[in-house]
Amino acid sequence: MARDANRRRAVRKLAVIGLEEVYLFAGFVFAGFAVQSARDRSNPRRFGTAAFWGLFSTSFLLGSHLPDSANGALALALVLLGGFHALGKGGERTTSEADRRASATEYGNALFVPALIIPATALLGTVALKNVAPGGMPFIDAKQATLISLALGVAIAWIVALLWLRPRLLAPLDEGRRLMDTIGWAAVLPQMLASLGAVFALAGVGRAVGLVFAHYIPFDHAFTAIAAYCIGMGVFTAIMGNAFAAFPVMTAAIGLPLIVHKFGGDPAIMGAIGMLSGFCGTLTTPMAANFNIVPAALLELPDRYAVIKAQLPTAILLLAANTILMYVLVFRFGAHHA
Amino acid sequence: MLTLLGVGVVVLGFLIRINPLLVIAAAAFVTGWAAGFGPVAILVAFGKAFNESRYVSLVFLVLPVIGLLERYGLQERARMLVARIPAATPGRLLVAYLALRQMFSAVGLVSIGGHAQMVRPLIAPMAEAAGEKRGAELSSGARFRIRAYAASADNVGVFFGEDVFIAIGSILLIKGFLEQSGVVVQPLELSLWAIPTALMALAIHGTRLLLLDRWLATQTAVVPSESSP
Numbered sequence: 001m002a003r004d005a006n007r008r009r010a011v012r013k014l015a016v017i018g019l020e021e022v023y024l025f026a027g028f029v030f031a032g033f034a035v036q037s038a039r040d041r042s043n044p045r046r047f048g049t050a051a052f053w054g055l056f057s058t059s060f061l062l063g064s065h066l067p068d069s070a071n072g073a074l075a076l077a078l079v080l081l082g083g084f085h086a087l088g089k090g091g092e093r094t095t096s097e098a099d100r101r102a103s104a105t106e107y108g109n110a111l112f113v114p115a116l117i118i119p120a121t122a123l124l125g126t127v128a129l130k131n132v133a134p135g136g137m138p139f140i141d142a143k144q145a146t147l148i149s150l151a152l153g154v155a156i157a158w159i160v161a162l163l164w165l166r167p168r169l170l171a172p173l174d175e176g177r178r179l180m181d182t183i184g185w186a187a188v189l190p191q192m193l194a195s196l197g198a199v200f201a202l203a204g205v206g207r208a209v210g211l212v213f214a215h216y217i218p219f220d221h222a223f224t225a226i227a228a229y230c231i232g233m234g235v236f237t238a239i240m241g242n243a244f245a246a247f248p249v250m251t252a253a254i255g256l257p258l259i260v261h262k263f264g265g266d267p268a269i270m271g272a273i274g275m276l277s278g279f280c281g282t283l284t285t286p287m288a289a290n291f292n293i294v295p296a297a298l299l300e301l302p303d304r305y306a307v308i309k310a311q312l313p314t315a316i317l318l319l320a321a322n323t324i325l326m327y328v329l330v331f332r333f334g335a336h337h338a
Numbered sequence: 339m340l341t342l343l344g345v346g347v348v349v350l351g352f353l354i355r356i357n358p359l360l361v362i363a364a365a366a367f368v369t370g371w372a373a374g375f376g377p378v379a380i381l382v383a384f385g386k387a388f389n390e391s392r393y394v395s396l397v398f399l400v401l402p403v404i405g406l407l408e409r410y411g412l413q414e415r416a417r418m419l420v421a422r423i424p425a426a427t428p429g430r431l432l433v434a435y436l437a438l439r440q441m442f443s444a445v446g447l448v449s450i451g452g453h454a455q456m457v458r459p460l461i462a463p464m465a466e467a468a469g470e471k472r473g474a475e476l477s478s479g480a481r482f483r484i485r486a487y488a489a490s491a492d493n494v495g496v497f498f499g500e501d502v503f504i505a506i507g508s509i510l511l512i513k514g515f516l517e518q519s520g521v522v523v524q525p526l527e528l529s530l531w532a533i534p535t536a537l538m539a540l541a542i543h544g545t546r547l548l549l550l551d552r553w554l555a556t557q558t559a560v561v562p563s564e565s566s567p
Contacts, residue, residue, distance in 0.1 A: 023392060026399055056395075063389040069378065072385025076363065083360035095409050104411030104418060111415045115407055115459060118400055122449035146449055147396055157403045165410055175405025179454075180398065185359060190394045192362045196348075198387030199366045199380060203341045203373030212342075239345055244508065248515050256519055268523040271512040272501065272531035279497040283490075286352050290394060293358070295453040295489040299462055301482050307493075310486040314494060314543045321538045329534070335527065 015141040020064060022144075022151040027060030032173040033180055040090040048086030052078065053180070056188065075195065082185025089181045093174045107165075114161045118153035125149025183297040189289035193241050206245060209236055210253035222265075223327055225258040230323040233274050234281035234315070241287025243278025250274070259330065266334025273326045280322065283315040284308060344369030400454050408459060416460045417467035426468040428484050429551035432491045433544045435461050439495025440540060444502035451492055462488040469554055480557045487550055491543070498539035501532035 030053050037043060038050035059074055066074075081087065095103070104111065126146055132139045140148045158172060168174075180187065200206065213232050219225045229250060236246035255274055259265040282288045286308065296307045303309070344365040351361030370380035404412070420426050442450045451457075462485045469476050469484055476484070500506045504525040509532075516523055 019393065022396060026392075026396055029399060029402065059389065060392060063392060066389075068382045068386040068389070070385065071389040072381035072383075075385055075388040076381065079359045079363045083357045083363070094405075095411075097414075100409070100411035100414045102411075104414035107410060107415070109415065109419070111407060111410060111412050112460075114403060115412060115455070118403065118455055119450040123447055126446070126449065144393075147393055150396065150449060151399055154399045154403055158406075161403060161406050165406070167406060167409065171409065172402035172406045175409050176402030177405075179401040179405045179458075183398075185357075187395065187398060189358055189362075191388055191391050192359060194391035194394060195384045195387035196344075196362045196366050196369075199369055199383055200344065202383055203344070203369045203375070205341050205345060205369060208339055208341050209345075211339075239348070244511055247508075247511060251515060252519070256516075256521070260521065267516055267521045268527035269531045271516055271523065272528045273535060275508050275512055276498065276501060276532060276535040279501075282497060283493060286358065287348070289358070290397070291453075291493050295457065295492075296486070298453055298458050299485040299489060301485060303482070306482060306486040307489045310483070310490040311493065314490070314539075314546055317542045318498075318535070318539055321542065322535055325534050325538070329531070334531075 015138045017139065017148055017152075018141040019144045019147060022148055023060045023063070025151055025155070027057050027062075029173075029176065030057035030060060032170075033057075033177045036170065036173050036177050037090055042091030043088045045086060045088030046090070048081060049088055049090065049181070052081045052087055052185070055081070075192065078185075078188050079192070082188065087181075087184050089184075090177060092178050093171075094178055114157040114164070117157040117160060118150065121153030121156060122146060122149045125152060179298070182300055183294060186289065186293055186297045189293055193287055193289055197240055197242060197245055200240065201245065206240075206249040209239070210249040213250070214253040219254075219258050219262075222259070222263040222331070225254060225263065226265075226327050226330070227323050229254045229259060229270075229274060230277040230319060230326060233277040234284075234319045237278040237281030238285040238287065241282070241285055241289070243275055243282055246278050246281070247271075247275055263331070265330035269330045269334050270326065273322050273329070277319055277322045277326075280315045280319040283311040340372040341369055343372050397452065397454055400452075404454060404459050412459050413463040416463045420464045420467040421471055423468075426464075426471070427551045428465040428469045428487070428554060429548040431465050431468050432461070432487055432547045432550070435488075436491040436495045436543060436547065437540060439492060440499035440536060443496045443499030444536070446503040446505060448496055448500050448503075448506070451496060453489060453492060457488050457492050461492070476554075477557060480554055483550070484554075487547060491547060494539055494543045498532075498536045502529050502536055504529045 034050045034053035034057055037046055037053060040046050043049055055074055055077055063071055126149055129140055129149060130142045130145045213228060217228050232250045232254060233246055236250055237243045240246055251274065255270055259270050260267050282291060286293055292307050293304060296304050347365040347368050348361060366384050367380055439451045465484045465488050466476065466481055469480065501508055509525050509528050512528055513523060513525055
């Protein structure tokens, strides 16, 4: 464990800003949410809320230096706090709708500028900043360019907005907390699901599902194999919440042995359309919480599954389209036919 | 086969709407137990993965900035902007966003967009304003459906745009896995063969977004606004 932490520290020193610095920034922001929640007497569950974001903050500040068992206990504590309704909603220390309309007229379209600094910095960072190395040490860790640029963009936009709009110094934290409270415990769902995915992988759930598909479905015709592969990618992705987990399993069970080797299909076409069939599954599942559940909370929708319901017909039609596309293309095109 | 019990726990838990955090924890322990791990080993594996996937939660860093701009009327400004465009409808606006999101993703710019950065502060209010423009007040059902579709446009756009870019994670995973199995393919081939599905996604979801306008028209016809001229 200690050696692991040392290795991580050594990797960090290869760039001025690495992922660890971004985690520290996030840790301080979440700590700010926790402190402001604890001080908010209008939140009926202010200490539960503060404990939740405090633990979340601890994970970002110290997670790299804690043993795995401590991180596991921390995750379990978050589950218990979130699962048993320890979180409440704080009072909204924000402006009224009339204030906002007046302010929107006063500041005009310039209000979009700080919001657009974030994607603009992400773009610039991903394209250009990767190669900047003053004095030989890279400014950012190129492997994490997207995430680091996102954090840099937030920091720049934060400073610009503070200097320009001159709110109370703690206003960004209170406004951030207002949005965070609308998401609540669902905010940690994506990370929890990623962890469940790791336990699934460790236990060999993927292999078991692959066996089920390979053993119980007859494949005497190329179309059956293709339909089983595409639909299997969709369904398995929906179960795991992630097409990356489904792809190796389904491709090893059906894709390569049947579509490529037995029926002579092109592996590039199979792989490309197979992965995209998995993405159809992503559209349908609460397991892909960051795409489907967190946005429903963020948009203050009363139905947790509203985004999934909006996507479900598209997912089904597109999965059917993928199956037909693969059947039409995989045997006729591509550079890999034997 | 016993390891599939955890999958059953997840499906059942989501179906009967138990708190998902409790479902996940239960599924992790059932799966680990079925595979012969002790509770401590499961906790260690879970904690390690939780720590290593912290990057997923970094998106929440944008909330203070977005919240602050909302305080000064960002959503209202986005609404005002749309109110000036006579041709804007929720469906057309979301089709435009879907197409742009796909195009940006196809050239590797997946970070332009996103639910916290774009959909909540800009796209959803714009689509709602486009729906309100025809004089009728939106019912809360209509409002919620427009928002849900705004989120769906972002998801469909990025999912079925990003694979057209050769250096995205999923393309590299396909290449890597096929290579391990002795089949060498080029990233360019993979991204080329992602294009037919990308076009189908635009056609299917684009059509559904335009049908949203038709649905909204039936909604406002049933409940006419008393204040419209």
